[in-house]
Amino acid sequence: MSVQLPSLVRQKELISNYELILTRVKDMAVKASSGRPVDLVAVSKLKPSSDILTLYNHGVRHFGENYVQELTTKAKELPKDIQWHFIGGLQTDKCKLLAKNIENLYAVETIDSLKKCKKLNNHRQEVNGAVINVYLQINTSNEDQKSGYKLTEEGKQQIFESVEFLLSEECKFLNLEGVMTIGSFLESTEAEAENQDFKNLVNLKDELNEKYKLQLKTSMGMSNDFEDAIKQGSSSVRVGSSIFGARPPKNG
Numbered sequence: 729m730s731v732q733l734p735s736l737v738r739q740k741e742l743i744s745n746y747e748l749i750l751t752r753v754k755d756m757a758v759k760a761s762s763g764r765p766v767d768l769v770a771v772s773k774l775k776p777s778s779d780i781l782t783l784y785n786h787g788v789r790h791f792g793e794n795y796v797q798e799l800t801t802k803a804k805e806l807p808k809d810i811q812w813h814f815i816g817g818l819q820t821d822k823c824k825l826l827a828k829n830i831e832n833l834y835a836v837e838t839i840d841s842l843k844k845c846k847k848l849n850n851h852r853q854e855v856n857g858a859v860i861n862v863y864l865q866i867n868t869s870n871e872d873q874k875s876g877y878k879l880t881e882e883g884k885q886q887i888f889e890s891v892e893f894l895l896s897e898e899c900k901f902l903n904l905e906g907v908m909t910i911g912s913f914l915e916s917t918e919a920e921a922e923n924q925d926f927k928n929l930v931n932l933k934d935e936l937n938e939k940y941k942l943q944l945k946t947s948m949g950m951s952n953d954f955e956d957a958i959k960q961g962s963s964s965v966r967v968g969s970s971i972f973g974a975r976p977p978k979n980g
């Protein structure tokens with residue numbers, strides 16, 4: 729393995745940050761429900777492989793990445809039993825790279841069209857790869873600049889169409905695991921009320937579970953709002969900066 733570990737000081741910092749977040753996740757999961765398990769995905773985008781290896785050695789397996797090229801590089805040099813979550817904006821022409829290059833891709837959480845479902849499935853089939861879990865990304869705040877299926881009449885039809893493809897015989901290389909949202913900044917800073925984005929996502933999940941007899945998960949909650957998300961029913965939180973520290977700006 730060519731990846732080196734960082735300084736001992738950095739290793740200790742990463743492990744203690746991770747443990748702190750994990751404790752908060754577990755505490756809130758207990759408070760919010762009768763111990764329903766909540767997954768913690770460590771979002772490592774723009775952070776070095778040495779940081780990831782530190783947490784891997786500590787037992788962590790689920791890591792989230794946002795950029796296809798960066799994920800490809802990291803997946804190549806890091807242990808093959810890491811379970812990668814792709815959580816970045818997904819361009820149609822990048823589905824092929826993800827499906828073909830990342831053998832240990834656990835999940836793609838940012839599916840937002842039927843076309844991308846088909847591309848991902850077909851290219852995974854070409855390499856006869858392991859099944860990829862997918863989450864449909866929902867634009868729960870209907871913001872135009874945000875990606876994801878909208879919760880309009882038209883958006884709902886697209887969601888149903890994608891779900892039906894994912895559940896069909898034709899789609900053997902993808903497993904529909906859940907729905908995902910990135911809450912709007914406003915919703916996560918208005919501490920008073922329930923977060924409407926999280927509520928919208930849970931309502932959609934319930935509707936799909938009912939309509940298609942499924943048990944979908946919800947991926948919602950990041951560093952600044954994961955406890956609220958768990959309170960409102962999240963099954964998987966994606967935490968980056970509270971574990972790894974502030975990120976450098978992305979260039980290029």
Ligand SMILES: *Cc1c(COP(=O)(O)O)cnc(C)c1O
Binds near residue numbers: 970
């Ligand atoms: C970066 C990112 C995260 C982690 O954000 P933090 O605020 O650093 O915890 C979670 N989800 C998505 C989709 C992201 O892009």
